[in-house]
Every structure is written in structure tokens, then in C-alpha cells.
Amino acid sequence: MRLVNVNYIDVEKYEYYVAKSIYSNGIVLLQENVKLNLNYIKQLDSKNIQYIYISDEISEGIEPNDTISIEKYREVKEVIKDQFNMAKKGKNIGLNMNIINNTISELLDTITSKRDISYSINEIRMSDDYLYEHSLNVMVSCLYTGILMQYDKMKLQKLALGAILHDIGKVFVDSDILNKPGKLTSEERVEIEKHPELGYRYVSDNYGNEISALSKQIILQHHEKWNGKGYPNQLSGDLIYEMARICSVADVFDALTADRVYRKKIPIYKASEYIYSLGYNDFDFDIVKLFLSRIVKFKQGSIVKLSDGAKGIVYDQNKHMLDRPIIKLLVNKNGKNMAHKNIFIDLIEEKTLFIEKQLENIFSN
């Protein structure tokens, strides 16, 4: 199976089957194993569902190794959505810290129980749920980084709580400004840049005893930059709490890999390069290196073009070199279809080849 953008598949020419049931608002929209047709594609489109798991001939034998199952991801996202909506309604209702802490503990157990510590970011997103999905993704990637930094369980819990709530202040910012497609005016920018302080104030006023000082600092400082050019307090270097420094890397990385109203998402391998290039100015570079070291750059099932012009599908990861996976050849460098030949290229062995780019489908260049 593989993850595809439904806009790039041709259901009239090829056969595609739904590999994992697709949900919309908690209801099954398409069951596993259903064959896709134009009608279904239209339905997905009307629900704003762009990415789905399908099984087809070329992806046979591929099992994407999700960090968190789609079901769990959806469940946690709904918890975050509920909690953020409660916060928006006012302090008499507000957040339920028990629910949030239990959700974090469960996820932490899932992640630490896996021996494989490569992190495959979730790319299935609903445009209306950006804030909740973003909060969840940022929390999970913070946890991975925290684990690499040998944080103990208590520290990881604090890191995750701050990360899950890092953008809670956005529920108090006008959504028209947050979702504005065009360029922001300077007044609008000022409004958006209030969110770290709004969030910090909200949790301090209402959950002063239940949320640790460290978690609160993540909310306040996640837009500070290593070079002192961030906000709200233009802190620099070590003056920014370490946990906030982790969160700021995870925050930018996740934002880059999501479609937004004002720009298209960029693929994970490019986002990784971009984060690296920002490393010295915006972030703590040691954290950047650690963060990127375990991110899966090319997910299993991605279609890629190699440096010699051949095309293939990412078949498996090389756990110690996540930018050089094992590729199953689909089209050779002379343009000949090789999909049935079962030829595998291990990029650790084939040292002169590299992945030039990720493609939307086998026909793109």
C-alpha cells in the first residue's frame, strides 16, 4: 500500500483499492478494500480529503511503518479538538487536564515501547483541522527529540504538555486573520504574534497549579529564535528554555509539511533541508541535527526519481541512513517499464546514485 494524493491518480486507467478505511467527521466514508472510481474521488474532494492509503500493483508488498496508527492519530486529534474548543468557550468550561495528561501518557507509552526510533510524520490532514493536527504532530516530534536527548519520563511529559498546548493562544485570535490566504498587514501580524502570550496567560490564569512552569515556558517561548529575532521577548541562545527550543524546530518543520491557505506544503526531505539551512540563525543547531537524524525523509510507498533518471517506489527504510532507502525499480533510466521485474536498489550499496526528487506519480518528471 502507499499514500497518494488523489488528484494525481487515474482511476479510469488503473485499479486502486482503498487500503485503510477513510473517515470524515468520525463516520466511515470509504471502507477498506473498496475499488476507487470517479464518484468516490469526487466525494473525497468534497470532503477536502486529499491524501489516502491505496493498494495497487506497484505498491504490493509495501507496509508503511506509521509512527502512530491512523486510528490513534484520529482519536487523539479529536481529543485535542474538543479541548481547544472548550478553551475557546470560556474558562468555566475550559481544558480537562486529566484527559490531556492521560492522552499524553498513552502516546508516550506507545512511542517508547517501539524499539525503532525513526519518526515518520503523519501527512494525512484535513484542512479544517490544521491547528489540532499541528499540535499533535509537534507534540510527537518533540517527544522523539526528547527521547534522543535522554529525557526521563517526567521531563517528557512536561515537554509533551507544553508542545500540545503551544498554540492554544491561537483559539483567542480572530480566525479570519489566522486563515487569511493573502499577505498579512502589519496589524494582522501583530494580532497573530500575540498568541504565545495569550496562551501563556490563559494557562497561567486557569491552570497555574496543574501545568508546570517548564510547559508554560514552551507556550510563551516557542517563537523565540536562537539569534534573538523571534517574539515576544527577543530572547536569544540559552536564554530560551531548551524545551521551547525543541518545540520551535518541531513547529516550523510541521508547518512546512502541511498545505496552508497561503502556500503549498513541501515534501519532508525538502523541509528537512530547509530546517537545516535555518539551523544556525533560528534554532539551536544541536537540536536541529538531533531532530533531523531520525525523521524518515522518504516514506515507504513514495515515488522517487533517481539521479540517473530512473524512477522507483520506496520499498523499505535503511534505519541508519534515512535519506538512502531501498527502492523498487519501476522505470529504468532508458524509460523502460520494469515494475514486474522485482529489481531492488539499495541506496546504501549503490553509492553513486541518490534520490533527486520525490514525484507525485510515476508519470511526473
Ligand SMILES: [Fe+2]
Ligand atoms: Fe505558534
